[in-house]
Amino acid sequence: MKAKGVRIIGDKARALCAAAAAVTALVAAASAQEGSMSLRDSLAGYFAVGAAVQPGFVDAGDAHSRLLARQFGAVVAENAMKPESLQPVEGTFRFGSADKIVRFAERNGMSVRGHVLVWHQQTPLWFFCDPDDPAKPASRELLLARMRIHIQTVLGHYRGRVRAWDVVNEPLTDGGSLRGAAEGSKWLEIIGPDYLDKAFEYAHEADPDALLVVNDYNLERSAAKRDAMYELVKGMRSRGVPVGGIGMQMHISIYGPSADEIREAIEKFASLGVKVQITEMDVSIYRGTEAEVPLTDDLLDLQARRYGELFDLFKEEAGKGALDMVMLWGLSDEASWLNAFPVPGRSDAPLLFDRELKPKPAFWAIVDHRAAD
Ligand code: XIL
Numbered sequence: 001m002k003a004k005g006v007r008i009i010g011d012k013a014r015a016l017c018a019a020a021a022a023v024t025a026l027v028a029a030a031s032a033q034e035g036s037m038s039l040r041d042s043l044a045g046y047f048a049v050g051a052a053v054q055p056g057f058v059d060a061g062d063a064h065s066r067l068l069a070r071q072f073g074a075v076v077a078e079n080a081m082k083p084e085s086l087q088p089v090e091g092t093f094r095f096g097s098a099d100k101i102v103r104f105a106e107r108n109g110m111s112v113r114g115h116v117l118v119w120h121q122q123t124p125l126w127f128f129c130d131p132d133d134p135a136k137p138a139s140r141e142l143l144l145a146r147m148r149i150h151i152q153t154v155l156g157h158y159r160g161r162v163r164a165w166d167v168v169n170e171p172l173t174d175g176g177s178l179r180g181a182a183e184g185s186k187w188l189e190i191i192g193p194d195y196l197d198k199a200f201e202y203a204h205e206a207d208p209d210a211l212l213v214v215n216d217y218n219l220e221r222s223a224a225k226r227d228a229m230y231e232l233v234k235g236m237r238s239r240g241v242p243v244g245g246i247g248m249q250m251h252i253s254i255y256g257p258s259a260d261e262i263r264e265a266i267e268k269f270a271s272l273g274v275k276v277q278i279t280e281m282d283v284s285i286y287r288g289t290e291a292e293v294p295l296t297d298d299l300l301d302l303q304a305r306r307y308g309e310l311f312d313l314f315k316e317e318a319g320k321g322a323l324d325m326v327m328l329w330g331l332s333d334e335a336s337w338l339n340a341f342p343v344p345g346r347s348d349a350p351l352l353f354d355r356e357l358k359p360k361p362a363f364w365a366i367v368d369h370r371a372a373d
Pocket of ligand 1: 078079169249280337
């Protein structure tokens with residue numbers, strides 16, 4: 001019996017050692033390629049550069065965690081701070097996974113972006129239902145009270161440890177109206193248009209030092225949406241609502257939109273006196289929903305040129321005081337959400353590190369221009 005037990009432990013130990021050695025080899029190969037170049041250092045004089053992470057990525061010994069700490073100066077939880085993760089059941093807050101990410105950031109001198117407090121997706125249905133009859137919607141008063149408790153509990157928990165928060169995510173339609181019931185949001189329908197003002201006021205009460213951001217996509221692609229965001233934030237500021245930043249998600253493609261369109265949106269927003277943050281950048285190899293294509297050197301080169309020109313633009317805008325954070329929506333291609341969206345199962349390659357965590361041409365276009373020339 002004893003001998004058998006020892007053998008099992010021995011087998012497990014060997015398997016563990018082999019796994020650890022494989023991880024070490026992967027990380028060593030990636031480090032050897034990157035040499036001493038890091039995004040974090042090359043961009044330090046301009047803005048914090050970060051990545052969206054899953055809780056498993058920050059485990060000691062996980063290959064992602066070393067790459068993250070070496071390359072990035074900021075993190076955002078890809079899903080772990082969303083309402084469905086933090087308060088799945090009314091009154092029951094679960095901070096475990098999000099805390100792990102925040103502690104990892106603090107150990108490695110990285111700043112944290114908080115994502116997200118008020119959104120129409122990944123928010124449990126109970127928020128919007130009458131507790132006595134779940135078939136009926138919650139009243140305005142009840143939804144406001146729930147919103148306040150959620151925002152203030154989360155911001156209270158992380159007070160002073162999260163530099164910027166996406167207070168409201170995706171409030172606009174592509175046409176530029178406030179997203180309502182027809183576009184899948186109950187916030188506007190139940191509370192009315194002042195739900196945005198209230199969310200920012202509650203957030204400011206709980207953490208007066210955090211930069212409070214309204215975040216959306218396609219702000220560089222749709223002039224109507226860009227102008228609507230400008231008017232929305234202008235109105236909020238004129239009412240004294242503590243909105244301090246506009247987040248541009250920046251889910252774009254190697255084919256567009258152009259750097260000029262992106263510049264126009266950044267400068268228009270910055271003219272309001274708010275900070276602009278690039279909050280979820282990735283550069284898909286697709287235009288839309290076309291079929292999967294093989295990842296060729298031509299596509300990688302085009303992607304490198306796009307990342308290169310856009311990071312040059314971001315540096316210029318940071319120099320003017322307009323922009324202060326750039327977050328990538330993921331660390332490496334295998335974990336990108338774009339492998340599941342908009343075409344489930346279609347392989348995409350939108351980030352700076354490949355499926356083996358090795359730097360791609362796009363990485364070199366940012367950290368070392370000579371390598372991309
Ligand atoms: C995505 C995550 O990356 C996925 O893992 C999840 O399944 C769905 O949400 N805009 C946002 C992000 O604000 O929260 C989304 O993240 C991507 C689009």
